[in-house]
Amino acid sequence: MTIQNSIVDDIDEIFRLYIIATEFQKSKFFVHWPEFDRSLIETEITENRQWKMVIDDQIACIWATTFSDHQIWGEKDSDPALYIHRIATNPDFRGNNFVTKIVEWAEKYAQENDKKYIRMDTIGENRGLIEHYKKCGFEYLGYFKLDTIEGLPDHYALADACLFERKIKNEK
Incomplete structure (x- = not known):
């Protein structure tokens, strides 16, 4: 297993995984991901x-990161944090608890970038996902009404945000 930056040649597979994840969300929950704009993913790839x-030359899981997320985190965005968004797993690799592996990677990546927190959000009351993130070491901070959703993907308009935070264990 390796973790690496996605490249432009991965875009079709990234969108395939988003479509699969969205179809799963639709089958289980009211809130689901919209179709993401291709330029968003291209920008994320360009910005690393x-x-x-990657497992056995296949993309097993994808996600995006940022070091700023003011629209969702408000004043707390001034804290040095790594934000993780849009984890999607290849169905051929489901059940491997990739969130735990992503968190292990994120701990190191956050330390290398002088961050003190790893943060995530989800939209709506997905109790299973909330419990899963808690088992992965995140503190569940509760539901929050966002001040503005302008510029955010459409699903942020459908429900309140659930916020999660994990303090980096071993700071540099």
């Missing part, structure tokens, strides 16, 4: 913020 986990 789109990641992939």
Whole structure:
């Protein structure tokens, strides 16, 4: 297993995984991901913020990162944090608890970039996902109404945000 930045040649596979994840969300929950704009993913790739986990030459899982997320985190965005977004797993690799592996990677990546927190959000009351993130070491901070959703993907308009935070264990 390796974790590396996604490249432009990965875009079709990234969108395939988003479509699969969205269809799963639609089958289980009211809130689901919209179709993401291709330019968003291209920008993340160019800025080295789109990641992939590769197993046996296949993309097993993808996610995006940023060091700023003011629209969702408000004043707390001034804290030095790594934000993780849009984890999507290849169905051929489901059940491997990739969030735990991403968190292990994120701990190191955050330390290398002088961050003190790893943060995530989800939209709506997905109790299973909330419990899963808690088991992965995140503190569940509760539901929050966002001040503005302008510029955010459409699903942020459908429900309140659930916020999660994990303090980096071993700071440099």
